[in-house]
Amino acid sequence: MAEDLVLDTAIRDWVLVPLSVVMVLIGVLRYFVSKLMRSHQAPDLKVVKEGQVILRARNLRAAAGFIPAKSFRSRKTYFTNEENGLLHVPKGQAQNAQAQMFSDPNLAMDMMKKNLSMIIPQTLTFAWVNFFFSGFVAAKIPFPLTQRFRGMLQNGIDLSTVDVSYVSSRSWYFLNLFGLRGLFSLILGEENAMDDTQRMMQMSGFGFDPSR
Amino acid sequence: MAREGDRGASGGAEDDPPIFNAENLQSNIKSIHYSRTFLSIIGGVIAGIWGFTGLTGFIFYFLVMAAASFGLAAKAKFSICTYFDSWNRIFLDGIFGGLMSFVLFWTFAYDIVHIF
Numbered sequence: 001m002a003e004d005l006v007l008d009t010a011i012r013d014w015v016l017v018p019l020s021v022v023m024v025l026i027g028v029l030r031y032f033v034s035k036l037m038r039s040h041q042a043p044d045l046k047v048v049k050e051g052q053v054i055l056r057a058r059n060l061r062a063a064a065g066f067i068p069a070k071s072f073r074s075r076k077t078y079f080t081n082e083e084n085g086l087l088h089v090p091k092g093q094a095q096n097a098q099a100q101m102f103s104d105p106n107l108a109m110d111m112m113k114k115n116l117s118m119i120i121p122q123t124l125t126f127a128w129v130n131f132f133f134s135g136f137v138a139a140k141i142p143f144p145l146t147q148r149f150r151g152m153l154q155n156g157i158d159l160s161t162v163d164v165s166y167v168s169s170r171s172w173y174f175l176n177l178f179g180l181r182g183l184f185s186l187i188l189g190e191e192n193a194m195d196d197t198q199r200m201m202q203m204s205g206f207g208f209d210p211s212r
Numbered sequence: 213m214a215r216e217g218d219r220g221a222s223g224g225a226e227d228d229p230p231i232f233n234a235e236n237l238q239s240n241i242k243s244i245h246y247s248r249t250f251l252s253i254i255g256g257v258i259a260g261i262w263g264f265t266g267l268t269g270f271i272f273y274f275l276v277m278a279a280a281s282f283g284l285a286a287k288a289k290f291s292i293c294t295y296f297d298s299w300n301r302i303f304l305d306g307i308f309g310g311l312m313s314f315v316l317f318w319t320f321a322y323d324i325v326h327i328f
Contacts, residue, residue: 006327007327012323012324016320016323016324020320139323140319140322140323140327141315141319142259142260142264142265142266142269142318143265143266143269144265172319175315175319176316178312178316179312179313179314179315179317180316181309181313182249182309182310182312182313183249183253183313185245185246185249186246186250186253
């Protein structure tokens, strides 16, 4: 059983609590800043029309079991007719959704703003943590980890005999980064916190070509 | 917890397949998410104060999640199809999302109470 270190109360008062408080406050600040900076663009009539047509087609697909087969087929032909079907797009002309997204300058600007507003506070806070809070044991995580995590978690501590459970403040920062997502979704409402993971998934999903 | 009395998600004609009111379904899923998050945070603080270490803490977390699932199922009067589209929503959704919050608050409470 490893030795139990006794840590100074001052570490708790001046490292753990301020770091968490600062991260919560930065998250709240980021939420309000992004709300203020969100540029409200007037919706384009063509885009709205297309969206409504797609919505109607989706309802048709979902409720297809409730209407007679003949009327379903006639509605389907209305949408996908070769000459004047509303949703028919000739092969090869379909624009890749990602290309479309980047050619629309407003959308690209919005995304860049959101990305920046996510990255900049994280980078700044990380630099602040590294500068002020390095070189000492900050916390003890209550579960044991293998020796391989030592390099990652005990970054400023140069003793190799200290138990891996005693971590530096950099790992406390990362723990806060991931753990406060849930708290943000509670206090800021409606999943506004850390949308970037979802958006990253969306961006990776846009690679497919709809014309194939 | 959201009032689930008037939030039935599937309705309309009783033939198969049932259709779902997307808005109500979304609101139900959101309320599950909120209650799981809240319970992970509280569970983390409790685990830290009681001094669970290692595997015991994780077992405690899964116990709390199972109790939450049971409570949600009981609140939905065990007829899941009235309120959700699949059983997985109640039992599996959001468990690993809450794990990070649990670990954070567990570490925090454990350190404050036991180490410092």
